[in-house]
Amino acid sequence: MILDEVSSDAFRARLRDGGVRWRVGPFGLRVATRMEKLAGALHFLYGDFPLLEDGEPAEFRIAMKTPIGWRRWWRRQVIFHFDDARPFEPFPFRLAFPFFEWGLNWCVYEHAHEFLIVHAAVVERGGRALLMPAVPGSGKSTLCAGLVHRGWRLLSDELALIRHVDGSVVPIPRPVGLKEESIDIIRAFAPVARLGPLFTETRKGTVAHLRPPADAVRRMDEAALPAWIVFPTYQAGAGLQVTPLEKAAAFIRTSNDSFNYKLLGETGFTTLADLIDRCASYELTHSSLDAAIGAIDELVAAAPGEVN
Numbered sequence: 340m341i342l343d344e345v346s347s348d349a350f351r352a353r354l355r356d357g358g359v360r361w362r363v364g365p366f367g368l369r370v371a372t373r374m375e376k377l378a379g380a381l382h383f384l385y386g387d388f389p390l391l392e393d394g395e396p397a398e399f400r401i402a403m404k405t406p407i408g409w410r411r412w413w414r415r416q417v418i419f420h421f422d423d424a425r426p427f428e429p430f431p432f433r434l435a436f437p438f439f440e441w442g443l444n445w446c447v448y449e450h451a452h453e454f455l456i457v458h459a460a461v462v463e464r465g466g467r468a469l470l471m472p473a474v475p476g477s478g479k480s481t482l483c484a485g486l487v488h489r490g491w492r493l494l495s496d497e498l499a500l501i502r503h504v505d506g507s508v509v510p511i512p513r514p515v516g517l518k519e520e521s522i523d524i525i526r527a528f529a530p531v532a533r534l535g536p537l538f539t540e541t542r543k544g545t546v547a548h549l550r551p552p553a554d555a556v557r558r559m560d561e562a563a564l565p566a567w568i569v570f571p572t573y574q575a576g577a578g579l580q581v582t583p584l585e586k587a588a589a590f591i592r593t594s595n596d597s598f599n600y601k602l603l604g605e606t607g608f609t610t611l612a613d614l615i616d617r618c619a620s621y622e623l624t625h626s627s628l629d630a631a632i633g634a635i636d637e638l639v640a641a642a643p644g645e646v647n
Contacts, residue, residue, distance in 0.1 A: 340384055340389065340390045341386065341387055341388060341389050341390065342359075342361060342381075342382060342386050342387070342388055342390065343382075343386035343387060345359075345382075345390075345540070346547055347378075347379070347382055349376060349557070350381075350382050351375065351378045351382075353636060354370065354371055354372050354373070354378050354381075354449070354483060355371070355372075355373050357371065358371030358400075358402070358602070359371075359390070360391040360395075360397050361385065361388045361389060361390050361391060362372045362388060362389050362390075362391055362392060362395070362445075362587065363385075363388060363511060363513060363559075364495075364500070364509060364510050364512065364513075364559050365399055365451075365500070365509055365511070366398050366399055366447070366451070366511070367391050367395055367396050367397040367399070367447075368397055368398075368399050368400075368401065368443075369397035369399070369400045370402075370403070370405070370439075371401070371402040371403075372402065372403040372435075373404075373405075374405070374417065374432075375433055376405060376433075376436075376536075377403055377417075377435040377436055377439065379536075379579070380435075380436040380535055380548075381436070381439070383533075383535055383550065384514045384535045384550050384551075385514075386546055386550070387550075387551065387556040387557070388404075388489050388544065388555040389556075392470060395415075396497060396636050397423070397449075398450070399443065399446040399447075400421070400422050400637060401420065401421060401439070401442065401443070401446070402420040403417055403418070403419060403420070403435055403438070403439060404417070404418050404420060405417060405418070405420060405432065405517055408427065414431075415431070415432035415433075416429035416430065416432055417430050417431070417432050417438060419432075419438060419439070419442040421442070421446060425444065425646045426442075426445065427445075429560060430447050433538070434541055436535070436536070436538065436539055437516075437541055437546055437547070440513070440514065440516065440548070443513070444497055444498065445521050446529030447511070448598035448599065450496065451500065452602065452603060453502075453503070454500040454501055454502060454503070454509065455500075455501040455514060455571055455597060455599065455600065455603060455606075455607055455610040455611060455614075456498055456499065456500060456501075456597060456598045456599050457470065457472055457498070457499040457501065457593060457597045457598070458472060458473075458497065458498065458499075458596045458597070458598065459471055459472040459473070459479075459495075459497075459498075459499040459596060459598050460473075460479050460480060460482070460483035460489035460495060460496050460497070460499075460638075461494035461495045461510075462483060462486045462487060462492060462493060463491065463492045463494055463508075463510075464491050464492065466563055466564065467507045467563060467564060467565070467566035467567075468494060468507075468563040468564060468565045468566060468567075469491070469565075469566070469567045469568075469635065469639075470499050470508070470565055470567070470568045470569070470593075470618070471568075471569050471570070471571050471631070472485065472499075472568065472570060472592065472593055473570060473571055473572070473596075473597040474596075475543070477545055477571055477572050477573060478521070478571055478572065478625075479496075479571055479574030480496055480515055480516055480517055480518075480521065481517065481521040481524060481525065481628060482571050482628065482631055482632070483496050483515060484496075484517060484521075484525045484529070484532070484543075484549050485525065485528055485529070485590060485628045485631070485632050486632060486635065487515070487530070487549075487552060487555070488525075488528065488529035488532060489632055489640075492552075492554065492555050492558065493510075493512045493551055493552060493555040494508055494510040494555075494563065495508075495510065495511045495512060495513070495612070496513065496514075496516065497513070497514040497516075498511060498598075501565075501610055501614060502562070503606055503609075503610050506564065506565065506610065506613045506614055506617060507562040507563060507564050508562060508563050508564075508565055509562050510555070510558070510559040510560075510561065510562065510563075512551045512552075512555040512556055512559055514535065514548035514549060514550060514551060515548065515549040515551070516546060516547075516548055516618055517534075517546065517547050517548070517549060517550075518541075518543045518544050518545060518546045518547075519543075519544045519545055522534065522537070522545065523626060525549065528540075528628055528629075530548055533549070533550040534547045534548065534549055534550070535547055535548045535549075536548065551636070558581040559570045563618055564584040564617070565614055565618050566617070566619070567618055567619050567620070567621070567638065567639070568584075568589055568593065568614075568615075568618045568619075568620040568621070569583070569620075569621050569622075569623050569635065569638075570620075570621070570623065571590060571623045571624075571625070571631065572622070572624045572625075573625060573626065573631075574624055574625070574626055575626055576626055577624050577625065577626045578623075578624075578626075579624070579625050579626075579627070579630045579631070579634055580623070580624040580625075581621055581622060581623055581634050581638065582622040582623075582624075583619070583620070583621055583623070584621055584622060586615050586616070586620070588620075589615050589618070589620035590611065590612065590615045593611060593615065594611055596598070597611065619638070621629050621638065623635070
């Protein structure tokens with residue numbers, strides 16, 4: 340059973356009464372809240388995700404609550420609870436869903452050390468994965484959303500989960516965060532894209548989230564072996580430029596984008612070294628989403644990679 344098969348009213352009631360449990364990639368969630376708008380965003384953006392069966396564990400137990408007292412009414416806020424802990428300062432009430440997404444990222448990269456975790460978008464085609472590590476503002480999420488609507492499967496927009504045992508990427512296909520001009524770019528590029536509510540005046544400006552394609556969610560048990568690493572940079576007015584990267588440079592840049600590389604010690608080094616050895620790596624500078632996708636398709640066609 341998926342969340343869409345639960346009525347909106349029933350979903351809200353269950354969130355209020357102990358929480359709703361569903362699976363996202365390899366993790367079980369239990370989410371509780373009394374916030375109506377947050378409930379609506381969760382129901383829409385996670386609608387294709389499966390509910391946990393009885394007895395399945397929920398590794399991440401999250402409650403989104405409003406403070407008791409005057410803050411409940413004036414300059415309203417929301418507090419992220421992880422079990423009995425409050426790991427963050429309160430957020431503005433109107434930004435509850437972006438806060439939830441940010442907090443869920445934290446749950447994963449602080450606790451899921453059975454993976455090497457890289458801050459990267461990941462998409463898959465033909466059983467092979469393309470990783471796109473990037474700093475904020477690089478256009479990573481826009482490019483990810485564009486690729487997803489041009490035949491690639493979404494594995495993740497934010498967190499590449501790389502298994503130590505075999506180097507494969509485990510999908511966690513959550514909503515794709517888009518900001519500012521990227522929202523209209525994707526609306527024009529992919530009219531079928533299903534976007535959630537707009538959130539204004541966030542730390543990143545205006546933000547909206549792309550609902551993950553249903554097929555990506557249905558296939559989130561299907562891992563993929565990495566074949567390419569592309570470091571994208573959107574630069575207004577720039578010409579398209581694709582530059583191969585030496586293995587050493589790719590290793591350093593990817594390690595800098597990892598949340599737990601140092602914490603994992605030798606295991607992190609070995610997992611990352613195997614990833615770099617397996618992949619062809621490039622820098623991609625562009626000012627056009629169509630041109631960037633075309634360049635990636637050419638890379639894949641020219642060097643399709645091997646699953647080994």
